[in-house]
Amino acid sequence: MxxxxxxxxxxxxxxxxxxxxxxxxxxxxxxxxxxxxxxxxxxxxxxxxxxxxxxxxxxxxxxxxxxxxxxxxxxxxxxxxxxxxxxxxxxxxxxxxxxxxxxxxxxxxxxxxxxxxxxxxxxxxxxxxxxxxxxxxxxxxxxxxxxxxxxxxxxxxxxxxxxxxxxxxxxxxxxxxxxxxxxxxxxxxxxxxxxxxxxxxxxxxxxxxxxxxxxxxxxxxxxxxxxxxKKAQGRERYNFIVDTEIYMLIKRYLGLNKFGKPMVYFLWNRYWLYSSFKYKLYFWIKLINLSPLKLRYWKLLIGLIIGRHRGIYSS
Missing domain, CATH: 3.90.550.10 (Spore Coat Polysaccharide Biosynthesis Protein SpsA; Chain A)
Known part of the structure; x- marks a missing residue:
């Protein structure tokens, strides 16, 4: 061996x-x-x-x-x-x-x-x-x-x-x-x-x-x-699977609160990474759960939902 x-x-x-x-x-x-x-x-x-x-x-x-x-x-x-x-x-x-x-x-x-x-x-x-x-x-x-x-x-x-x-x-x-x-x-x-x-x-x-x-x-x-x-077909969907897995692994094995600012930074970046409404919404809800008192996050969430109704974001 x-x-x-x-x-x-x-x-x-x-x-x-x-x-x-x-x-x-x-x-x-x-x-x-x-x-x-x-x-x-x-x-x-x-x-x-x-x-x-x-x-x-x-x-x-x-x-x-x-x-x-x-x-x-x-x-x-x-x-x-x-x-x-x-x-x-x-x-x-x-x-x-x-x-x-x-x-x-x-x-x-x-x-x-x-x-x-x-x-x-x-x-x-x-x-x-x-x-x-x-x-x-x-x-x-x-x-x-x-x-x-x-x-x-x-x-x-x-x-x-x-x-x-x-x-x-x-x-x-x-x-x-x-x-x-x-x-x-x-x-x-x-x-x-x-x-x-x-x-x-x-x-x-x-x-x-x-x-x-x-x-x-x-x-x-x-x-x-x-x-x-070359961009792989469906890159956004694959990125979402990977990013979601990272979030869930840290949550399960380490705990989100322990990482505070780094996790907020990660979720913030993921929000801007995606154009799809459902992917943006997923990470923004996670971000608000981690920092529920941040008024800025709530304003952006409302803007995201309004933008969705106006057809700005893809489904």
């Missing part, structure tokens, strides 16, 4: 998947297994990775096309490692990624760690020239702790994530496999977007994690291009 399970879901990504696989093979840390779940690719993905399947640590599984969530869940079911990390087929790890993550988990006896990462979209410019994504996030700013890693308590993580957004990328996290097995946490296959956000919130809040490790150094590169930024 390998210590780390790396899971790569892929669909028609023959152009890039070789880079992803090689980035795992070239890691200094060698106690890993690589599980590639092919979600029904119709290109030459199988032929591209075939030479690497001679490595007994690499496993290739093909399934009918059912979506990335199902592919990732298949990888979770097959994983045998003590720790699990994901890598998308068009992204790649940086040297030392696995050793940095596992060392931090074991040195500080953690179950969850995440790192900074780079978003890269121009092959003519070295990815090292790009500013790491979390340099401007409140959770990514340095403090007096070790440059190698710093510990974040749950309250700080949730509060700052509500205000500035979840700082996690699916390629920048490593966690104990016991978390998903004990609590049966899976990716939501109802979602076409936001599956990873929903998964991370569930993993962190349902499992009672108290400390989270953050590695300021980038350990992975997220490759994005025009096609990856």
């Amino acid at each position: 390998s210590k780390i399970s790396v899971i790569i879901p892929t669909y028609n990504c023959a152009r890039y998947i070789k880079d992803a696989v090689i980035s795992v093979i070239n890691q200094r840390y060698k106690d890993w297994e690589l599980i590639i779940v092919d979600d029904g690719s119709t290109d030459n993905t199988r032929e591209v990775i075939a030479p690497y399947l001679e490595n007994k640590r690499i496993r290739y599984v093909w399934q009918e096309n059912r979506g990335k969530s199902v592919a990732r869940n298949k990888g979770l079911d097959l994983a045998t490692g003590k720790y699990i990390t994901f890598l998308d087929a068009d992204d790649f790890f940086l040297p030392g990624a696995l050793s940095l993550r596992v060392n931090c988990l074991e040195k500080y006896k953690l179950k969850f760690v995440f790192s900074d990462y780079v978003m890269w979209n121009d092959p003519n410019i070295p990815y090292s020239s790009y500013v790491p994504v979390l340099k401007t996030h409140p959770l990514g700013k340095s403090d007096n702790q070790s440059n190698e890693m710093r510990l974040i308590n749950l309250y700080e993580f949730v509060s700052k994530s509500l205000v500035r957004g979840l700082p996690l990328s699916v390629i920048s996290v490593m966690f104990s496999s016991t978390l998903v097995k004990k609590y049966n946490i899976k990716f939501d296959d109802r979602l076409n977007i936001g599956q990873d956000i929903n998964f991370w919130w569930s993993l962190i809040l349902r499992t009672g994690i108290e400390k989270i490790g953050f590695i300021p150094k980038p350990t992975a590169v997220y490759r994005f291009y025009n096609a990856s930024w």
